[in-house]
Amino acid sequence: MYIAADDTDSSTWMCTTFLATELVRALPDLDLIGLPRLVRLNPAVPWKTRGNGAICIRVGEGAGHPRWMGRMDGRDLFCYARSKSEPSASEVLDRCVPVMERWSQTDDADPGLVVTPRPPSPELYRRAVSRIIDKEEALAALREVGALTYEINSGRGLIGAASAAAWRPMDRTYEVLTYRRRERWGLPREVSERDIAQLDQRFPSTFNNYEHIACRPAIVPHTTCPVLYGVRGDSPLQLIAAQASIGSEEVDRWMMFITNQGTDDHIIADWTDLAPNSSYDVEGEVLAPPRTIPGGHVIVALGTSAGPLDGAAYEPSKGFRDIVRELRPGDRVRVMGELRESPRTLNIEKLEVKALAPSAVKVSNPRCPQCGRRMRSAGRGAGYRCRECGTKAPSAVFRPEDRRLVPGWYEPPVCARRHISKPLKRMGIQSTIVV
Numbered sequence: 001m002y003i004a005a006d007d008t009d010s011s012t013w014m015c016t017t018f019l020a021t022e023l024v025r026a027l028p029d030l031d032l033i034g035l036p037r038l039v040r041l042n043p044a045v046p047w048k049t050r051g052n053g054a055i056c057i058r059v060g061e062g063a064g065h066p067r068w069m070g071r072m073d074g075r076d077l078f079c080y081a082r083s084k085s086e087p088s089a090s091e092v093l094d095r096c097v098p099v100m101e102r103w104s105q106t107d108d109a110d111p112g113l114v115v116t117p118r119p120p121s122p123e124l125y126r127r128a129v130s131r132i133i134d135k136e137e138a139l140a141a142l143r144e145v146g147a148l149t150y151e152i153n154s155g156r157g158l159i160g161a162a163s164a165a166a167w168r169p170m171d172r173t174y175e176v177l178t179y180r181r182r183e184r185w186g187l188p189r190e191v192s193e194r195d196i197a198q199l200d201q202r203f204p205s206t207f208n209n210y211e212h213i214a215c216r217p218a219i220v221p222h223t224t225c226p227v228l229y230g231v232r233g234d235s236p237l238q239l240i241a242a243q244a245s246i247g248s249e250e251v252d253r254w255m256m257f258i259t260n261q262g263t264d265d266h267i268i269a270d271w272t273d274l275a276p277n278s279s280y281d282v283e284g285e286v287l288a289p290p291r292t293i294p295g296g297h298v299i300v301a302l303g304t305s306a307g308p309l310d311g312a313a314y315e316p317s318k319g320f321r322d323i324v325r326e327l328r329p330g331d332r333v334r335v336m337g338e339l340r341e342s343p344r345t346l347n348i349e350k351l352e353v354k355a356l357a358p359s360a361v362k363v364s365n366p367r368c369p370q371c372g373r374r375m376r377s378a379g380r381g382a383g384y385r386c387r388e389c390g391t392k393a394p395s396a397v398f399r400p401e402d403r404r405l406v407p408g409w410y411e412p413p414v415c416a417r418r419h420i421s422k423p424l425k426r427m428g429i430q431s432t433i434v435v
């Protein structure tokens with residue numbers, strides 16, 4: 001039996017993943033089948049609170065070897081590969097509704113809860129991770145599998161809940177999430193920065209841990225939510241060890257999630273036109289020197305098969321903007337990112353410099369071939385002219401530009417990455433570093 005939920009939290013209260021732990025807690029007589037799922041949906045959805053995450057757990061009567069995946073209320077949590085029998089959907093719903101009501105921020109959220117014996121079509125997930133869909137589409141997919149639902153307010157959370165239940169993990173990663181004791185919610189978090197800074201080296205299958213240039217941990221939230229920290233990676237076993245290596249205030253509970261974070265599932269590679277509020281993989285040629293606009297954002301005009309398109313490296317992407325500033329007209333690039341509606345820019349999440357165009361920098365005005373003096377500009381586009389003898393020259397003296405940029409992949413620093421964006425580390429690619 002699949003139980004999925006979304007849109008329970010506000011920006012200052014709760015976290016949908018915490019609700020997952022409370023659902024597990026409310027069903028002690030049922031076994032977890034597979035790991036709880038944390039499913040990120042289209043990051044371009046305008047009404048998301050934070051990372052557009054929804055959760056789904058599967059419960060039943062476990063068969064096969066138990067697998068350790070968490071700890072809560074002083075006891076270890078396990079999950080099983082298969083289920084021998086299914087509980088009743090209506091009973092499960094009746095038991096989950098009070099949990100949802102207890103923890104939802106009903107002033108500011110539109111919670112949705114789904115209980116279903118069969119997952120909805122994977123097509124629902126594929127669309128919800130990359131497009132904007134309406135509630136009716138999610139409801140139709142839920143009707144097909146005989147799902148039961150419960151909603152509060154507009155119940156928009158049913159979109160995320162249904163889509164999380166529809167996810168079939170293909171490319172997948174894991175996140176071990178730790179939670180704080182209730183009385184510490186809202187207080188500054190005590191987590192050893194030194195331990196976090198060592199994660200990349202000690203547990204190489206983990207990613208997005210620490211911003212080494214700015215010396216900032218990326219795994220500790222800054223909100224008042226119950227999460228203490230979350231470590232992401234490709235190996236659940238390494239994540240358990242990684243979590244044990246981090247000194248912190250008391251961990252109230254922890255749970256391992258299987259996720260679509262770091263997979264690029266949201267990127268549409270095979271597109272015919274570019275509609276806003278989705279994310280794309282686009283190839284193009286740089287049309288003009290990049291420009292910095294008020295706010296420190298860097299814009300680069302690209303010629304693409306869909307016509308001219310502005311790529312943007314926004315201020316929070318910090319040093320990544322310097323890479324974009326190094327692009328020159330004629331360079332060939334591949335960019336991935338979200339197409340915003342207004343201003344219509346593609347917010348660059350990753351950049352591949354495929355080929356550099358020859359580029360030259362002006363060294364000086366030319367010397368007059370007759371009298372040897374420096375010539376002066378004769379006006380815009382009119383070349384150069386010697387003031388003494390009137391001799392003309394077509395252009396200044398140029399030398400080939402010594403480009404700092406080299407072909408290869410570039411990505412923003414850890415703190416500026418989206419949950420769902422695939423880090424270069426997961427693509428087996430070293431970020432191309434410019435010295």
Ligand code: ATP
Pocket residue numbers: 006007008009015016017041042045047048049050051052053054109110127128129130131132133134156157158159160161
């Ligand atoms: P958190 O990450 O903290 O759990 P959030 O960023 O997930 O919060 P929500 O409060 O859950 O934010 O809001 C996202 C809302 O958008 C939910 O109601 C969800 O059902 C809905 N939603 C998710 N994906 C789509 C989509 N592709 N199209 C339309 N609505 C969507």
